[in-house]
Amino acid sequence: MKEFSYIIKDEIGIHARPAGLLAKEAKAFTSKITIEVNGKNADVTRLMAVMGLGAKKGDEVTIRAEGEDEDAAIEKMKGFFERLL
Amino acid sequence: MKQYSGKTIFNGVAIGKILFYEKKEQQIKRVKTEDTEAEIKRYEVAKQKAIKQLKDLYDKALVDVGEANAMIFDVHAMMLEDTDYNDSVYNIINNEGVNAEFAVATTGDNFSIMFAEMDDEYFKARAADVKDISERVIDVLSGNTSDNNIISEPVIIVAKDLAPSETVQMDKTKLLGFVTKFGSSNSHTAILARTMNIPALIGIEIDSEWNGKTAVIDGRRGLLFIEPDEDTLEKYKAEIEKDEEAKKLLTNLKGLKDETLDGKQIKLYANIGSVADVANVLANDATGIGLFRSEFLYLEKTDYPTEEEQFQVYKTVVQNMAGKKVVIRTLDIGADKQVDYFNMDKEENPAMGYRAIRICLDRLDIFKTQLRALYRASAFGSVAIMFPMIISVDEVIRIKKICEEIKYELSSNGIDYGEVELGIMIETPAAVMISDLLAKEVDFFSIGTNDLTQYTLAIDRQNSKLDNIYDSHHEAVLRMIQMVIDNGHKEGIWVGICGELGADTTLTETFIKMGIDELSVSPSFILPIRKIIRETKSM
Numbered sequence: 198m199k200e201f202s203y204i205i206k207d208e209i210g211i212h213a214r215p216a217g218l219l220a221k222e223a224k225a226f227t228s229k230i231t232i233e234v235n236g237k238n239a240d241v242t243r244l245m246a247v248m249g250l251g252a253k254k255g256d257e258v259t260i261r262a263e264g265e266d267e268d269a270a271i272e273k274m275k276g277f278f279e280r281l282l
Numbered sequence: 283m284k285q286y287s288g289k290t291i292f293n294g295v296a297i298g299k300i301l302f303y304e305k306k307e308q309q310i311k312r313v314k315t316e317d318t319e320a321e322i323k324r325y326e327v328a329k330q331k332a333i334k335q336l337k338d339l340y341d342k343a344l345v346d347v348g349e350a351n352a353m354i355f356d357v358h359a360m361m362l363e364d365t366d367y368n369d370s371v372y373n374i375i376n377n378e379g380v381n382a383e384f385a386v387a388t389t390g391d392n393f394s395i396m397f398a399e400m401d402d403e404y405f406k407a408r409a410a411d412v413k414d415i416s417e418r419v420i421d422v423l424s425g426n427t428s429d430n431n432i433i434s435e436p437v438i439i440v441a442k443d444l445a446p447s448e449t450v451q452m453d454k455t456k457l458l459g460f461v462t463k464f465g466s467s468n469s470h471t472a473i474l475a476r477t478m479n480i481p482a483l484i485g486i487e488i489d490s491e492w493n494g495k496t497a498v499i500d501g502r503r504g505l506l507f508i509e510p511d512e513d514t515l516e517k518y519k520a521e522i523e524k525d526e527e528a529k530k531l532l533t534n535l536k537g538l539k540d541e542t543l544d545g546k547q548i549k550l551y552a553n554i555g556s557v558a559d560v561a562n563v564l565a566n567d568a569t570g571i572g573l574f575r576s577e578f579l580y581l582e583k584t585d586y587p588t589e590e591e592q593f594q595v596y597k598t599v600v601q602n603m604a605g606k607k608v609v610i611r612t613l614d615i616g617a618d619k620q621v622d623y624f625n626m627d628k629e630e631n632p633a634m635g636y637r638a639i640r641i642c643l644d645r646l647d648i649f650k651t652q653l654r655a656l657y658r659a660s661a662f663g664s665v666a667i668m669f670p671m672i673i674s675v676d677e678v679i680r681i682k683k684i685c686e687e688i689k690y691e692l693s694s695n696g697i698d699y700g701e702v703e704l705g706i707m708i709e710t711p712a713a714v715m716i717s718d719l720l721a722k723e724v725d726f727f728s729i730g731t732n733d734l735t736q737y738t739l740a741i742d743r744q745n746s747k748l749d750n751i752y753d754s755h756h757e758a759v760l761r762m763i764q765m766v767i768d769n770g771h772k773e774g775i776w777v778g779i780c781g782e783l784g785a786d787t788t789l790t791e792t793f794i795k796m797g798i799d800e801l802s803v804s805p806s807f808i809l810p811i812r813k814i815i816r817e818t819k820s821m
Contacts, residue, residue: 206594209404210402210404213354213357221360242365243366244361245367248397249400251400
């Protein structure tokens with residue numbers, strides 16, 4: 198399993214649009230990718246569940262990937278968060 | 283006449299008949315079924331159709347209100363494809379053996395409650411989005427051809443709430459304004475109203491009795507008048523006329539060059555004080571930002587804004603301006619703008635005290651943080667940095683050295699930055715008198731006429747007793763402006779005005795004849811001044 202942590206910088210937090218794009222990006226991998234915020238977890242391919250976490254600016258999130266392509270998946274996620282969130 | 287007050291969404295005035303808009307209340311029947319497979323299939327077909335509708339709406343909104351605002355429909359489509367949402371619909375159909383409409387309605391309610399219960403305003407507002415997509419699927423399922431051409435004559439729409447898709451689909455030529463009970467100023471509907479320039483109020487206790495009555499929306503003051511009396515009507519008709527004139531100016535002058543009759547190009551830029559003002563800059567067709575006051579970053583906070591926070595703000599503005607020039611002025615506090623956490627001593631004469639560049643050159647940590655953020659943002663467009671309250675060549679040389687250090691640091695860390703023009707505000711008589719020397723050191727001058735006038739005439743701007751002798755057209759000030767322009771041009775740099783005098787339409791011709799290269803004014807003055815520029819000769 199691979200993981201990284203990230204502090205949300207986006208003013209609104211993980212809002213609808215990035216959550217949607219995140220789900221799309223994650224679906225390209227076979228690994229299970231999850232996000233943890235304040236002790237709550239969600240599968241990142243699940244848009245509503247991710248929005249339901251209510252991650253806000255300044256919150257620390259931990260992204261975990263587990264599966265055959267976990268290295269590639271975690272790299273892609275890192276890039277995604279740094280660019281959009 | 284009755285008067286109500288609410289929260290304003292867009293600052294316009296509208297007069298018209300009210301149309302009380304009620305959503306066709308979907309009576310969802312719970313129907314038992316044996317053939318759950320057929321219901322799931324019906325749902326899938328309806329969902330695909332709904333997604334197709336959303337794509338079409340996205341295309342329509344893209345043209346009407348731009349990509350950033352159209353995005354909501356793309357998000358709606360994504361929501362409809364969400365695994366949990368779909369699983370919930372399948373489960374209800376399978377486990378309860380019920381029709382697709384009921385399963386979608388229940389799922390929509392559950393998810394919308396989840397959002398409504400969150401403690402953040404943004405996420406709370408998403409409850410409306412979930413309802414919107416669920417209703418769309420139900421409409422398709424029950425064969426409702428959603429008829430959104432509800433408006434046949436120009437009306438003010440009064441409704442409990444409006445979904446973004448409803449707002450976009452209404453015929454804008456007939457939508458005078460709207461008033462809703464619910465909704466927030468963050469909602470997509472509110473954002474759309476602003477983009478479409480539709481006067482709108484929220485938070486008003488609405489009444490279906492109003493249907494067909496005449497009303498006035500005063501978006502400037504957040505007021506709604508039902509059955510207004512003659513005086514009120516007259517007053518607002520006059521306001522609308524004024525707005526119409528301004529609009530005419532806009533349509534006639536938008537996209538035209540800021541060029542004098544004899545072909546001299548004037549840079550006509552806008553002054554802004556926050557990120558939110560950028561929309562106004564673009565709407566009024568300014569060709570750049572000539573003064574971005576960075577103070578708000580500091581005034582709104584309880585502690586020093588970090589480099590990252592500042593970078594995000596500058597970057598947003600620079601990106602939104604898409605390659606057009608953005609002149610950002612470094613921190614200009616002190617005098618009448620005080621910030622608690624700077625812990626500054628009380629001064630006898632703050633206008634001549636510890637302020638602006640004097641603070642920055644004394645507290646280099648604050649200055650460098652801002653400069654790093656500015657240089658980083660310069661990688662995303664065309665940035666110029668302007669320094670306030672300069673009185674000596676030495677200050678400029680010190681500033682330039684610090685900028686070189688910042689560039690070196692960024693390069694060594696592999697961080698990108700772009701070409702940055704460095705300029706100074708000319709707002710002290712000292713800077714005017716040595717403008718020949720200063721011009722050798724910088725890329726541009728921007729004359730801050732407010733301070734320059736108060737220092738030159740020795741008149742405190744805050745003292746209302748002196749208003750009658752405060753002459754903003756004083757010959758001394760005009761001669762100073764001429765001197766600065768001439769000295770700038772001798773060294774081949776551009777010279778602009780960013781103070782209030784720049785927006786004084788009685789002086790526009792004078793400034794052009796004096797040889798001014800740039801005028802930076804409040805967004806609402808851009809087009810009136812463009813009109814004058816285009817009717818004036820530069821010689």
